[in-house]
Amino acid sequence: MRAMVFHGPGQKSWDEVPDPTIQEPTDAIVEVSSVTICGTDLHILKGDVPEFTPGRILGHEAVGHIVAVGSGVHTRRVGDRVLLSCISSCGTCRFCREGRYGQCLGGGGWALGHLIDGTQAELVRVPFVDTSTHLIPEHIPNDEMLMLADILPTSYEVGVLNGNVRPGDTVAIIGAGPIGLAAITTARLYSPARIIAVDLADSRLSAAHKLGADVIVNSGRDNALDIVRELTDGLGADVAIEAVGIPETFETAVESVRPGGHVANIGVHGKPATLHLENIWIRDLTITTGLVDTHSTPTLIKLIESHRFDPSAMITHHFTMDQFELAYDTFDRAEQTSALKVVVDKYY
Numbered sequence: 001m002r003a004m005v006f007h008g009p010g011q012k013s014w015d016e017v018p019d020p021t022i023q024e025p026t027d028a029i030v031e032v033s034s035v036t037i038c039g040t041d042l043h044i045l046k047g048d049v050p051e052f053t054p055g056r057i058l059g060h061e062a063v064g065h066i067v068a069v070g071s072g073v074h075t076r077r078v079g080d081r082v083l084l085s086c087i088s089s090c091g092t093c094r095f096c097r098e099g100r101y102g103q104c105l106g107g108g109g110w111a112l113g114h115l116i117d118g119t120q121a122e123l124v125r126v127p128f129v130d131t132s133t134h135l136i137p138e139h140i141p142n143d144e145m146l147m148l149a150d151i152l153p154t155s156y157e158v159g160v161l162n163g164n165v166r167p168g169d170t171v172a173i174i175g176a177g178p179i180g181l182a183a184i185t186t187a188r189l190y191s192p193a194r195i196i197a198v199d200l201a202d203s204r205l206s207a208a209h210k211l212g213a214d215v216i217v218n219s220g221r222d223n224a225l226d227i228v229r230e231l232t233d234g235l236g237a238d239v240a241i242e243a244v245g246i247p248e249t250f251e252t253a254v255e256s257v258r259p260g261g262h263v264a265n266i267g268v269h270g271k272p273a274t275l276h277l278e279n280i281w282i283r284d285l286t287i288t289t290g291l292v293d294t295h296s297t298p299t300l301i302k303l304i305e306s307h308r309f310d311p312s313a314m315i316t317h318h319f320t321m322d323q324f325e326l327a328y329d330t331f332d333r334a335e336q337t338s339a340l341k342v343v344v345d346k347y348y
């Protein structure tokens with residue numbers, strides 16, 4: 001088969017590699033139909049994720065069909081169309097029992113395209129297939145479902161639920177990449193009074209506006225904190241969601257909330273950020289962090305089925321697998337290409 005193989009920082013290629021095989025009775029082999037690229041894959045390619053070693057296959061988001069199952073698989077069959085979640089779950093450890101699958105102690109968590117070979121391939125070995133995949137309702141297309149592999153549950157769980165978004169809230173979302181945009185989409189489920197999206201790129205802000213941000217702020221030109229305060233009688237937002245992953249935007253998120261407000265950090269940070277306790281100890285803030293668990297995926301599937309939102313609005317480009325390198329290039333140059341999510345489909 002062919003797969004997108006990491007060869008060390010800055011190097012990857014669509015290589016011929018051996019087909020994966022069942023290694024544990026709870027494994028399945030899935031033939032990938034559609035797959036996408038995450039900002040985190042770009043972090044890996046920069047060398048920011050040292051446990052991702054050369055020779056490993058990239059990718060943690062896909063939909064496909066099961067083509068083989070191990071002897072210990074009970075609820076999935078050959079032929080099932082499934083969503084491969086970015087998070088796997090052993091189903092039995094202490095954290096899996098409480099729905100905290102991201103922290104799985106039994107070999108799950110963020111495994112695919114991190115600790116084991118990933119989904120940017122024609123075939124992928126999926127561990128714990130019973131507890132780590134979702135059957136796809138017949139009428140939901142692959143590309144819509146693909147948005148549930150990572151970005152929608154991440155933004156919903158780590159941003160909107162951790163941030164405790166309530167009806168009538170003012171929600172400031174710092175960063176309008178796929179994660180920030182998915183936070184806008186899922187925050188709207190709670191009828192906030194106002195969503196303020198902050199980014200440096202006008203193309204991202206225009207996507208934010210289309211997806212339902214009420215106010216867009218280019219923080220390269222305007223002072224985001226001043227605008228948030230002007231709109232909230234000088235108090236600040238009820239909830240700030242950090243969706244970039246750099247010290248500056250974390251500090252902006254903390255400064256932008258009112259006393260008693262919530263700051264939900266989603267960004268993956270590579271550098272220390274300063275927490276100004278000398279200013280905020282008195283302000284009753286709640287600050288949360290998190291890796292996505294994907295416990296909300298069944299809920300999000302129901303919301304897509306009932307047309308409560310349209311995940312395909314975040315897809316800007318389609319490629320076939322033989323164009324994988326072009327897909328990466330388009331995603332990597334998002335400022336020039338206006339790429340949000342790029343979908344790579346199997347060629348038939």
Ligand SMILES: NC(=O)c1ccc[n+]([C@@H]2O[C@H](COP(=O)([O-])OP(=O)(O)OC[C@H]3O[C@@H](n4cnc5c(N)ncnc54)[C@H](O)[C@@H]3O)[C@@H](O)[C@H]2O)c1
Nearest residue numbers: 039175176177178179199200243244245266267268291292
């Ligand atoms: N916690 C989790 O489980 C989890 C899961 C997936 C992704 N993430 C992380 O979420 C973050 C966002 O992901 P993404 O795919 O949307 O990334 P992205 O790089 O596509 O988007 C980031 C956005 O931030 C904007 N930005 C950069 N600097 C800025 C600044 N100073 N002020 C305002 N905006 C700025 C960029 O223009 C871009 O639109 C990343 O750090 C990613 O690794 C976390």
Ligand SMILES: [Zn+2]
Nearest residue numbers: 038039040150
């Ligand atoms: Zn991801």
Ligand SMILES: [Zn+2]
Nearest residue numbers: 090093096104
């Ligand atoms: Zn577990």
